[in-house]
Amino acid sequence: MSALQAASLSCHNRPIEAGLMMRTAETEACSSREDEVARMDSPCRCGHGEARATSRELLARAALGVARAADLDELAGLLLDQVMGLGARAAYLLLTSEDTGELGLHSHRHLPADIRLGLARVARGAPLLDAWAASTGRIQVMSDARSIDQGQSLTRELCARTDARSAVSMPLCVRDRCLGVLSWYLPYPDPQAGLDLGALAALFAIGLDSALARRGKARVEAQLEAVRRSITAMGDSFDLPAALQRMVDRTRAVAGAEYAALGVYAGDDAPFDLWICSSATPGWSRSSAQSPRPRGRLQAVHRDRTPLRLAELSDDDRFDGFSPEHPRLKSFLGIPLLQEQQLVGLLYLANKIGGAAFTEEDEGAAALLGQHAALALSRARAYDRMAQELRRTRHLERALRESEQRFRAIFDEAFQFIGLLSPEGVVLENNRAVLEFCGTTGADTIGRPFWELPGWSLEHKARVRAAVAEAAAGRLVRDELDVIGPSGRCSIDFSLKPITDERGRVVMLIPEGRDITQRKQTEQALRESEERFRLTFENAPIGKAIVGLDGRFTRVNRAYCEILGYLAEELSKLRFQDITHPDDVDTDVGLAEQLRRGEIPRYQLAKRYLHKDGRVIPVILHGSVVRGEDGEPIHYIAQVEDVTARKQAEEERERLLAQLDAERRTLQTIFDSAPVPLLLIDRSGAERVIANPHALELTGGATARGEYVGRLRRADGAPVPLDELPSSRAMRGETIPGEELVVARADGSCRTFLVAAAPLRDGAGNVTGAVIAGEDISPLKELARMREEWTSIIAHDLRQPITTIVLKASLLAKQPQSSDKAQHILASAMQLSRMISDLLDVSRLESRRLDLRPVEVDLPALIRATVERTADATRGHRVDVEVLNEVPPLLADPGRMEQVLTNLLSNAAKYGAPETPIRIAVERQGGEVLVAVGNEGKGIAPEDLPRLFDRYYRAREAKARGAAGLGLGLYIVRGLIDAHGGRVWAESEPGKTSFQFTLPVP
DSSP: OTTTTOSSSEEEEEEOOTOOOOOOOOOHTTTTTHHHHHHTTOOOSOOOOHHHHHHHHHHHHHHHHHOOSSSSSHHHHHHHHHHHHTTEEEEEEEEEEEEOOOOEEEEEOOHHHHHHHTTBBOOOOOOSSHHHHHHHTTEESOOOOOOOOTHHHHHHHHHHHHTTTTEEEEEEETTTEEEEEEEESSSSSSSSTTTOHHHHHHHHHHHHHHHHHHHHHHHHHHHHHHHHHHHHHHTTTTOHHHHHHHHHHHHHHHTEEEEEEEHHHHHSOOSSSSSEEEESSSHHHHHSSSOOOOOTTTHHHHHOOOOOOEEGGGGGGOOOOOOOSOOOOSSEEEEEETTTTEEEEEEEEETTTSSSOOOHHHHHHHHHHHHHHHHHHHEEEEEEEHHHHHHHOOOOOOOOHHHHHHHHHHHHSSSSEEEOOOTTBBBEEHHHHHHHHHOOHHHHHTTTGGGSSSBBOHHHHHHHHHHHHHHTTOOEEEEEEEETTTTTEEEEEEEEEEOOOTTTTTTEEEEEEEEEEEHHHHHHHHHHHHHHHHHHTTSSSEEEEETTTTBBEEEEOOHHHHTTOHHHHHHSSBBBGGBBBBHHHHHHHHHHHHHHHHOOOOOEEEEEEEOOOOOOEEEEEEEEEOTTTTSOOEEEEEEEEGGGGHHHHHHHHHHHHHHHHHHHHHHHHHHHHHHHEEEEEEEESSSSEEEOOHHHHHTTSSSSSHHHHGEETTTTTTOOOOGGHHHHHHHHHOEEEEEEEEEEEETTTTEEEEEEEEEOOOOSSOOEEEEEEEEHHHHHHHHHHHHHHHHHHHHHHHHHHHHHHHHHHHHHHHSTTTOOOHHHHHHHHHHHHHHHHHHHHHHHHHHHHHOOOOOEHHHHHHHHHHHHTTTTTTTTTEEEEEOSOOOOOOEOOHHHOOOOOOOHHHHHHHHHTTTOOOEEEEEEETTTTEEEEEEEOOOOOOGGGGGGTTTTOHHHHHHTOOOOOOSSSSHHHHHHHHHHHHHEEEEEEEOOOOOOEEEEEO
C-alpha cells in the first residue's frame, strides 16, 4: 500500500475504512458522550491486546477531554494536545467555511509563520493531504515522506520544514458533512501503529460538532439580544435618521461587519431618499455620503426582493466595480426591507470581521432588524401622509375662501345682468350691473317678485312671470326682451336657468341678461352693408363672379353674363372649367390651386373663354381667394376684363421685344469684339459656356467647364477643383475681383491670367449665371521674375563687401581709442547684412530654391535656446515660454525654425509696449503643434491684418514709428512655415497681438 493510498487501513488485522464518518440522526448526535466513549472502548477481537490498551487509553483520555471542553477554542487545543502527545512534530486544525466550503486554519502547534499564512485559506483542490482528506471524506495516511505523490507539493514541503517522516490528515465528518480536518506530522514512519484512527475521527467529529453548535447558539443569542436593544431604541425615537443610524450601527456590530449601509427606496432608477452609513473606518462614511442608485449588486437585492449573501463580491457577475475613493469590499450581505410586500428600503453589510463570509445567523439577525427598520420607515411615512393631509385640508379651506371671493368678484363685476331667485321668483340677490341699470339698491330689490323690478316694459312683465313659472318647472328659458333704463329702451338677451339639488328639485333660479342693443344695431348695419355690396357687385362695369372651391359659380353679376352670353341661372350649374378654352384649363386650375394653398395671394391670367354661341373670347382674369377667420379658404373671387383694350398693349410689347433683340445683338457684338477673354456661364436651363474669341485660350474650345478645368492651375501649381473656379464661386453669389490662374496650352507652354468673375441675376435677384473676364499677365509675371532674379544677384554681390565692412568695423570697435562711430558703422553694416539675407531668402522662396535640412527637433528646447540667443533683441521685455502639454519631436530645419522665431520675437519686442512681457505658448493640437508668440501693445489695425505677410508690406504703425526694415520679415516667416507644411497667421485686438504658426506632427 502506498503512503497516500486511501482505499483502506487496518487496525489489529481488522480492516477499517479510512473515510469512516458518523452518519447519525440528530438525536444520535445529542446522545451522551459517555455512551460514545464506552462504545469505542469495547474489546477488540483481533488478538493484539497491547495495541488495544494504547488505543483505549488514548480514546478514554480524549473522550474525557471532549466531554469537558467548554468552547471551540478549548476543544481545538485539546485535539492538538492529544496528537502532539503521540510525538508529533507539528499539528493543526482546519475548519470548513459554511459559505465557500474552503478550509481555513483555526489553531496549530509548531507551524512556521509562512506555512500558517499558506493554510489560512485552502481550496478543496489544493496540492495538500488535508484537501484530499476533506474532498474524499477518508483518513489520509502518509507512512513514508519519501513516497509522497508529486501532486502533493505542499505536503512534501511541510514534511521537509518540520523534519517529519509520516503524516495523518483526519477529516472530522458528521452527517455527510466535513466540519474540518485534523492533521499531524510524526518523526517516525507508520503513524497508524497501535491506533484506531476511525474511532478517534468519530470521537473528535462529535466533539467538534457540539462545540460548533454551542458557538452558533451563543452567537445567535448575542445577536438576538442586540436586535432587542436596537428595536427598543428605535421604538422610542421619532427622529427617523437618528433611529435608522442606531439600527445600522447595531446591525453592523451584531453581524460582525466592517461596513453597513441602509438606503430608503425612492424608485427603480432614482437615488435613495436617505443613505445611512456605518463603518469601523470613519473615512468611509464621509466618502459614501452621497446617495447612490440601486445598481449592480444593489440592484439584485432591489429587483429580486430576497436576501443576497456573497462570500466574494468580485466573483459575482453583477459586480460593476468601485469608485477610486470607495473602500475594497469582499464579503456581502444584502437585505430587502419590505412592509406589506412593498419595498421600502435596502440594508447592506460588507466585509465580515474575522470570517470569510456572513452566516445564516447573521442574515437572520439582519433581517429581523431590517423588519423593524421597515416598520419605522412606514410609520414615518404615515406621519408624513397625515401632515400632508392636514396641509391639504388647510389648503382646501383657503381655496374655498378664495373661491368664494372670486365668485363674489365675478358676480359683482360681470358686465351682464345676473341674479339669484327663489323657485317662486322672489329676488334673493342681484349683481352690480342690475342695480346700476335699474338705478336702485340691493335692499330695494331683495324680497320682491322678479317681474316687479323696475325696468320691465308693461308688455313684457307677463312674459317674465310666465318664464319664472316655466323655469321653476325645471326648463331653461331663453328670450329677447326690451327693458327701460336710464338711457332709454334697450334690448337684452334674457335667460332663466333652474338649479336643482341631488334629488332633482329646483332650489334656485339664475336670471341672466346681456345687452344686445349694440349687436342688433350691428346686424342692421350688416344688412345695409350687404345691400350696398349687392348693388356694387351687380352694377360693376367688369364681369365679377364668386366661385366655389369646386369651381362652380356661386354668384355672377350682369357684366359677367353679358361677356359669356349665359343667364345667371345657367352659370350656376356650370364650373369655370366648362367655359374655359381647353388649352387654358390646366394653367387656370393650377393657379387656382396655388391660390387655395396660400402659395400666392392673387394671380392674373390672360385666358380664353368659350361664349355660349361657341365663339372664343379673350379676357384678362384676376383671381383671389376669400379666407375665414381660421385662415381656411371659403371661395374664389374672379374679375374679368374685356381683352380688346389690351391689343395696344400687345403691340407695344412686340415693339419692346424688337428693341430688346437689337440691344442683345449690340451686346453680342461688344462681347465678341472685346480685346480680353470673356466668358458667360448660362444656367437658365442646361449649363452652357459662351466664350468670345479671346477666351478660347482659356477654354480650349470646350462648351462645359468640366472639360477645361484640368487645364487650369493655381499660381503655386496646385490644381483648381471645379467648385472653386471663379465661375463656380460667382454662381454662388460671390464677386471675385481678381485671381491668378495658370493655363496650360496645347503645345505644353503656360500663360498666367488674372481672372475676375461676378454673378448674373434675373429680375427677382436669383443667380442665373456668371460673367468671367481675364487678362493675360504673363509678361508682368516675367518682369517680376526678372526683378526677383536681379534682386538675388544684387543681394549676392553685395554680401562680400558688406562682410568686409562688418569685419573691419568689428576690429575697429574693439580698439580702446575707437569712438561710437565705429559702433554705428558696425550696427548699420549688420542691418544691411540682414536686409541682404532677407532679399536672398525671398529670392530662394519665390524661385522655390529654398534648401531645407529637416532633422528631429525638440521644439520646446529649440524655442528656449532661441530666446537665450535673442536676449539682446528682446532687451526690456521678459520672455516667458509655456509648454501646455506633451510635444513630440518634429521633423524641421532647426536653423530655419530659429530664423522664424527670431523674426517673431524681434517683431514682438519692436512693437510691444516697453517693459511688457512676451509670451510663447506651445501645445499639441491633434496632428499638429501650435506655437503662439504674443505681446502687449497698441495692436494691429484691422485693415493691416490681411496684408501683414505680403512682400514689402509695412503696417501703418511701423511706418509711423520709423522702424527700420524692408517689410520682408513676416513674408519670409510665411514662406518658411509653408515650406515645413504648416500654417501662420496673426490675431490682434486693442492691447495685445499674437502671431501663431503650426507644424505637422510626423
